[in-house]
Amino acid sequence: MHFPLPWQLLLVLLIVVVIFGASRLPQLGRSLGEGIKNFKKGLSEEEEEKPKLNKKEEE
Template sequence: MGSLSIWHWIIVLVVVLLLFGRGKIPELMGDVAKGIKSFKKGMGEDEPTPETKTVENKAENAKDHG
């Protein structure tokens, strides 16, 4: 059970091709890439912008003085 021989990989490849077809695999990989890009974009949007920081600072200052 240590390493897989070339025959194991060939069988796995044939099964994957039978399940998804040749055209479906690149489409799935494209969808995965789009998902990763949108995830990274979403993570970048979580960082506060300078305007947000200014509004937050003003709110904190108002609490301190009020």
């Protein structure tokens, strides 16, 4: 697997700053973090529901 070099990461960061502006970066990071948190919460809720569904099917 090829990992990006440091100068490639800086180039991507520069492009993101130019597109979105420096003032919106914290807002984008917060939104991304909330999205990841909600995704993980959804996965854990789904795993909790599976045993409940299996018990109902057995009855």
